[in-house]
Amino acid sequence: MLKDNRVRIIIGHYGSGKTEFSINYAIELAKQGKKVALADLDVVNPYFRSREKHKLLRSYGIEVESSYVEGSGTDLPSISAAILGPLQNESYDFVMDVGGDSMGARTLGRYQEYLVDGKYDMFCVVNANRPETQTLEGLIHHIRSIETTSRAKVTGLINNTHMLRYTSVEDILRGQELCSLASKELNIPIKYISVIESVAKELPNDLEGEILPIKMIMREDWM
Structure with a gap:
């Protein structure tokens, strides 16, 4: 995790667990003493948004940016200019939770000048159980x-088959096989x-990739 580039973009199809991973990942970075910001860039899917857990994230010292206007109950069809801060300020470890399809990924276009090869990572979260x-x-x-x-x-790929x-374990191993082919x-x-x-x-110890145990933060116990 510490060897990843400072700017991490997390993508993944709807139902992949992209947001769940993004939040757990950001919290783990914060636990390691990093100055962390997380941007909710998913302007397509109105459900299971990382900004919904802003109180939890802020309790770990994580700065949260999104299109949500706090107290209004609404989103703006644009992304806060505050996102430029963590992009430009190299003291941050920045996690960007991006909309799960090509339409959602369009939001990255406006930040193209910051997405220079070797300066960012874009990880695709894969759930082999999704059609x-x-x-x-x-x-x-x-x-x-x-x-x-x-x-x-x-x-890079993230096997989040669930x-x-x-x-x-069988779910994870099936997803691992698909990720290995990709x-x-x-x-x-x-x-x-x-x-x-x-x-x-x-899980076996000889699988490619770092095993990241996660908590189910986005779904309440009854869900």
């Missing part, structure tokens, strides 16, 4: 369409295996 990304062809198409729209390159609280096809590494804490300890 759109359960085949190699579907996953490659998803990644290519986002790269084309955002004019940025995916630099069935919410019913996730099994890794070879795209010549990019599997960076993380994101998995609920109860399952993480049951």
Whole structure:
């Protein structure tokens, strides 16, 4: 995690667990003593937005930026100019939670001058249980369409194959196989295996990617 580039863009299809990963990832960075900012750039999906957990994030000292107007109950169809602060200020470790498809990735276009090769990472969160990304062809198409729209390159994969609280080791291993195929096809590494804490300890030790045990923050216990 500490070897990742300072600016981390997190993408992933709807239902991939992109926002869940982004929040857990940002919290882990904060626990390591980093000065962290998280931007909610998902202007497409109105549900399970990272800015919904702003109180929790701020309790860890994480700065939260989004299109939400606090106290109004509404979003603006634009992104706060405050996002430029963490982009320009190299004292921040910056996590950008971006809309899950090529349309959502368009928001990255306005920050193109900051997305210089070697200065950022763009990680694709993969859930092999989602219909759109359960085949190699579907996953490659998803990644290519986002790269084309955002004019940025995916630099790593995150295996987050899950069935919410019913996730099994078999789910993770099936997702790992898909990610391994995509890794070879795209010549990019599997960076993380994101998995609920109860399952993480049951995984083999020889899998590619750092195992990141996560808490289910976005979904309440009854969901």
